[in-house]
Amino acid sequence: MSPTPASASRRGFFARAISFMGSVAAAVRPAAPRTLQVDIAEGGSPGDGPRAKWGMAIDLDLCTACGGCVVACASENNVPMTGTSEAEAGTSIAWMGLLPKAEVQEEQQLPELLPMPCMHCEDAPCVKVCPVNATYQNDEGLVVQISDRCIGCRYCMVACPYSRRFFNWKEAEWPETYRNLLNPDVSTRPEGVVEKCSFCSHRIRKLREESRVAEHTITDADLQRLPACAQTCPANAIVFGDLNDSESLVSRMAASPRSARLLEHLGAKPKVFYLARERRNDG
Amino acid sequence: MSAQNEDPKALPIGMARFGMPFVLGFLLLGLVVAAGGLGYLQQRLHGDIVTGLRTVGQGGPAWGLYICFDVMFVGFAFAGISLSALTRLFRIQTLWPVTRIAEVLAVISLMMAGLCVIADLGRPWHGLINLPRYARTNSPFFGTFTLVIGSGLSASLLYLFLDLRVDAAWWSNRVGLHGQLFRWCAMGFRNTAQEHRRRRRVSFWLSLVLLPLMLISYSTLGFVFGIQGGRPGWFGALQAPSFVILAAMSGLGIIMVVAALVRRALALQEQISERVFLWLGTTVAILSLFYVYLIGVDTLTSRYASSEAQNVVSREITEGRFSPLFWSMLACFLVPTVVLLERGLRRKPSIALAVLSGVLINIGAVLNRFLVVVPSQTHGQLMPWPTGRYEPTWVEFSVVAGLLALGTMMFLIYLQVFPILPLQTLGLSTPVAAPKEVRTRALLRRTAAWITFLGGLALALLGLALSARWGTPRPEGDPLLPGSPVMFLMGVVMMLAAALVYELFPSARPKPVPETR
Numbered sequence: 001m002s003p004t005p006a007s008a009s010r011r012g013f014f015a016r017a018i019s020f021m022g023s024v025a026a027a028v029r030p031a032a033p034r035t036l037q038v039d040i041a042e043g044g045s046p047g048d049g050p051r052a053k054w055g056m057a058i059d060l061d062l063c064t065a066c067g068g069c070v071v072a073c074a075s076e077n078n079v080p081m082t083g084t085s086e087a088e089a090g091t092s093i094a095w096m097g098l099l100p101k102a103e104v105q106e107e108q109q110l111p112e113l114l115p116m117p118c119m120h121c122e123d124a125p126c127v128k129v130c131p132v133n134a135t136y137q138n139d140e141g142l143v144v145q146i147s148d149r150c151i152g153c154r155y156c157m158v159a160c161p162y163s164r165r166f167f168n169w170k171e172a173e174w175p176e177t178y179r180n181l182l183n184p185d186v187s188t189r190p191e192g193v194v195e196k197c198s199f200c201s202h203r204i205r206k207l208r209e210e211s212r213v214a215e216h217t218i219t220d221a222d223l224q225r226l227p228a229c230a231q232t233c234p235a236n237a238i239v240f241g242d243l244n245d246s247e248s249l250v251s252r253m254a255a256s257p258r259s260a261r262l263l264e265h266l267g268a269k270p271k272v273f274y275l276a277r278e279r280r281n282d283g
Numbered sequence: 284m285s286a287q288n289e290d291p292k293a294l295p296i297g298m299a300r301f302g303m304p305f306v307l308g309f310l311l312l313g314l315v316v317a318a319g320g321l322g323y324l325q326q327r328l329h330g331d332i333v334t335g336l337r338t339v340g341q342g343g344p345a346w347g348l349y350i351c352f353d354v355m356f357v358g359f360a361f362a363g364i365s366l367s368a369l370t371r372l373f374r375i376q377t378l379w380p381v382t383r384i385a386e387v388l389a390v391i392s393l394m395m396a397g398l399c400v401i402a403d404l405g406r407p408w409h410g411l412i413n414l415p416r417y418a419r420t421n422s423p424f425f426g427t428f429t430l431v432i433g434s435g436l437s438a439s440l441l442y443l444f445l446d447l448r449v450d451a452a453w454w455s456n457r458v459g460l461h462g463q464l465f466r467w468c469a470m471g472f473r474n475t476a477q478e479h480r481r482r483r484r485v486s487f488w489l490s491l492v493l494l495p496l497m498l499i500s501y502s503t504l505g506f507v508f509g510i511q512g513g514r515p516g517w518f519g520a521l522q523a524p525s526f527v528i529l530a531a532m533s534g535l536g537i538i539m540v541v542a543a544l545v546r547r548a549l550a551l552q553e554q555i556s557e558r559v560f561l562w563l564g565t566t567v568a569i570l571s572l573f574y575v576y577l578i579g580v581d582t583l584t585s586r587y588a589s590s591e592a593q594n595v596v597s598r599e600i601t602e603g604r605f606s607p608l609f610w611s612m613l614a615c616f617l618v619p620t621v622v623l624l625e626r627g628l629r630r631k632p633s634i635a636l637a638v639l640s641g642v643l644i645n646i647g648a649v650l651n652r653f654l655v656v657v658p659s660q661t662h663g664q665l666m667p668w669p670t671g672r673y674e675p676t677w678v679e680f681s682v683v684a685g686l687l688a689l690g691t692m693m694f695l696i697y698l699q700v701f702p703i704l705p706l707q708t709l710g711l712s713t714p715v716a717a718p719k720e721v722r723t724r725a726l727l728r729r730t731a732a733w734i735t736f737l738g739g740l741a742l743a744l745l746g747l748a749l750s751a752r753w754g755t756p757r758p759e760g761d762p763l764l765p766g767s768p769v770m771f772l773m774g775v776v777m778m779l780a781a782a783l784v785y786e787l788f789p790s791a792r793p794k795p796v797p798e799t800r
Binding site for chain 2 (some may be wrong): 087132
């Protein structure tokens with residue numbers, strides 16, 4: 001029950017509704033092929049001009065919490081199959097997870113289930129604590145995890161305020177039929193290391209290579225649904241793109257008044273933006 | 284000279300007593316160590332799933348018993364070295380008899396701490412290779428691996444060795460294996476007045492250097508927890524000082540226990556006086572009082588107007604799931620405090636009560652470490668992930684018990700090989716005047732020591748600069764030269780080794796020593 005006077009809340013509603021419609025209009029506007037402000041086609045050696053800063057925006061008003069992103073992510077990234085027993089034991093791995101219930105974030109109007117990938121923080125606590133540089137931030141803002149370097153001390157897991165890091169408590173197992181369907185673009189991880197969402201960095205690399213061969217200029221439209229979660233999302237709630245490109249959809253969504261980041265007060269500067277759900281009169 | 288030294292077969296007090304209790308005790312400890320090995324084997328074969336640890340946010344803490352005992356072992360070492368150093372600096376005669384115990388305890392504890400970390404790692408071999416190669420200064424673990432385990436261990440070994448050398452020289456005319464060992468360990472110490480003067484000087488400077496080194500290195504262990512802004516219950520400036528205080532009290536507690544056991548087993552009632560326990564007991568009581576005060580401050584801060592999550596963690600500790608542990612911990616701290624203070628104020632030592640207090644304080648310390656490490660991970664979620672629970676499995680218990688048993692075994696082995704009482708306590712180390720023709724080469728000796736020290740300093744700074752990538756635009760990254768963390772470590776060790784050079788630098792003396800005294 002909100003103690004706010006009805007007129008004030010109505011005004012707030014209209015303001016939000018207008019901004020929401022604005023963003024929807026922006027979202028549905030056909031993305032005209034145009035040259036990106038940032039040369040993301042290269043992405044190669046550091047120091048040759050501005051580069052991409054990958055980010056994600058999740059519109060919670062569109063999200064139906066169907067869980068498609070979770071399944072797509074696991075399938076794309078060879079995440080070991082787990083069932084209820086692992087989930088109950090606390091050993092399952094879900095790079096993209098659904099945050100069960102958002103009681104704490106009441107004022108941010110988050111839904112009951114919140115899709116949560118790695119936040120790829122700009123000032124990531126996990127990167128700070130890794131003793132062997134097994135996790136670091138690359139030139140394009142991705143928080144990368146190198147399993148071969150990882151020693152399994154799990155410091156990053158306890159440091160991550162979003163709990164978006166997972167440990168391989170045992171050797172990964174797949175059913176025989178599934179083993180032939182593993183994604184060859186993503187290496188499987190050994191027992192005893194930490195793993196996490198990569199923003200499907202292998203797809204970025206693939207897109208670059210394919211575009212180079214086809215002499216195609218990468219546009220924002222190529223990027224918006226690039227990660228497996230975004231590609232699968234039936235409601236198009238997840239948008240990926242370059243935050244350094246102010247015209248990209250993800251940048252515009254991030255700039256929306258509905259946009260907020262989780263635990264902003266910690267100063268980790270996450271690069272996943274959530275667009276608040278519109279509370280209509282039915283809720 | 285003492286009659287004991289005249290008989291070349293007599294060994295220092297307490298040594299080489301292979302009685303039946305010793306053999307039985309040793310076998311029993313061996314069994315516990317074997318059980319620990321078996322537990323660890325399970326962990327290696329089946330993965331860390333055999334422990335009670337789980338993913339944070341999915342029902343578990345990722346750190347548990349291993350980390351608690353790592354903190355515990357390093358704490359023992361911190362207390363041991365600090366006790367020994369303070370005793371030397373301030374020449375506290377009463378505490379001399381237990382300095383050796385404290386030093387041996389420190390060396391063994393640090394070895395166990397290293398093993399504890401290895402037990403915790405998901406991939407220990409990668410840890411052993413990647414940490415020396417790539418350790419980053421950004422991570423508080425840099426301090427833990429280089430300063431605590433590396434420099435701390437070499438410093439304690441050096442400290443122990445230089446002190447033992449005096450004893451070894453005194454007993455070097457023994458026959459058999461012990462004699463050979465003593466002669467090797469004495470490394471030409473001839474018990475002259477000059478050598479003793481050098482020993483005192485080195486001891487003074489080494490103590491002065493080791494105290495801050497131990498303080499800094501132990502604080503990094505507190506920072507592992509204290510600087511995590513995303514972990515309510517950990518984040519706070521009190522963490523490092525609390526770690527130091529608790530380490531001192533639990534370490535002194537264990538020294539009281541070991542000293543009493545050694546005193547009893549080897550009949551050293553005369554040498555280790557009851558006043559030792561009065562001193563240690565009172566110190567432990569004061570530290571314990573202060574620690575309880577810190578707990579109060581911390582609880583008040585996290586309850587009054589702090590964040591919701593911090594409140595939850597604190598409530599969970601004092602009223603929730605962890606409350607039995609919390610109140611037992613307070614009892615384990617307060618009961619000994621009252622008992623020891625009462626004894627201290629009345630100046631009436633009681634060894635039985637001191638031992639009991641030492642044991643209780645250490646039980647309390649284990650509980651406290653558990654309460655520091657676990658609740659923040661299970662209940663200190665900033666995001667509304669489900670809360671977790673942690674019940675260590677037999678694997679973790681057996682590994683920890685195995686490490687404790689291994690440490691005890693090493694202590695027993697030490698008792699059989701080297702004297703546990705410093706010579707000074709026995710009143711034996713009367714220096715003799717050096718023969719006139721000996722030239723100590725004081726200038727050369729000092730120069731060599733200074734060169735070692737400065738070389739070590741340069742190496743350490745270079746290693747640190749390369750590890751920390753000083754002067755590069757991106758300080759977070761691989762060390763500029765793989766292995767530079769080792770360079771830093773070796774530099775610190777080399778700085779300390781200046782003491783070794785200063786003491787062991789050969790005097791100009793052509794002819795062999797006529798006698799050892």
